[in-house]
Amino acid sequence: MSRARCPRCARPLTHCLCPLIPHLSSHTRVLILQHPDETAHALNTARLAALGLANAELRVGEHFPELESELAGREAWLLFPGEQALTVEALAAGGSGAPAERLLIVPDGTWRKARRILHCNPWLASLPRLSLGEGLVSRYRLRKAPGPGALSTVEAIVHCLNTLEGAGRFDALLLSFEALIDAQIAAMGEATYRRNHLGETPAD
Template identity: 60%
Template sequence: MSRPQCSRCLRPVSHCLCALIPSLDSRTRVLLLQHPSEVNHALNTARLAALGLSNAQLVVGEVFEDLATLLNVPGYQARLLFPADDAQTLKAYSPSDQPLLLVVPDGTWRKARKMLHLNPLLAALPRVTLAEGGVSRYRLRKAPGPGALSTVEAIAQALQVLEAPVSFEPLLKPFEALIEGQIAAMGDEVFQKNHG
């Protein structure tokens, strides 16, 4: 039997995170393209990011038939937040810069690469990346490499850089509560054994 679920954050009602989710404005528009396998994942950080940002949109799929429309937002220049040899490291906007439509694939690295393969328009976007050295607060998983962040962490860090000195730290509050709740549920001994 399933537990009652919050219709907004999709967490069990007893573990609803809505009270911690901010409502942040940003100059940058964020388009999250979420792989279907992530929707019901217990640690759905893309949903937390979309709920916490007033200028964000979450679209679920693997092939996006309407991608051209999603990317054509007047007043914004689309950039894919995804590593590549030719990716530009994000830097703060100058007053004359056109804001970005920051396109963020959400899924495992393998699934995100598959989404790029299945959506040539997505793969063709100019890429941007975060500066090296980001440290994840996601203490429940082994990162595939240094600087690997969860989706909400990557978005918060990107916005922090682009829109400095505005703080996007509140975006991480529900994420941190989610991690703390998972650790509490497994117990300290199990956490230390598997993740400590």
């Protein structure tokens, strides 16, 4: 029998994260495009970001044909690495203020699934791209990062918004994320976590 879940954060009622999820306003609009395979994942950080930001939206799917016309005329940036990608730090330093219609589009999923979203929406792949700066360290202790500086979706969004709109303004979004990680570690047991994720060998 499955455990009862919170209809808002989708966590078991005994581990509801809603009290830790803020309601933050941002000048930048955030649109998260989540691959369907991520919706049932226990560590769904995109959902936490969407719940915690007043000016954010989460859409699930691979094909988003409606978005091309919806976003016509808006300044939209795709948060995804590429040869011509501009770092978010460079974008923040390059203007006197954020435009009225700046939009940050964030694919959510593994790198393969995120690329699938771009492949299914060619207009999306043609948008100017943003990348994260170097030297970032993820707090995502339960997944091995695919490369240096790789962050979870909520961490990447917090970094971008803090850089664009003021350092530390969106750190509260990470409270529920940290609690989510701590709960997963507690569920598996400290010894199992250390053995499987830190590579530690139990003492004799």
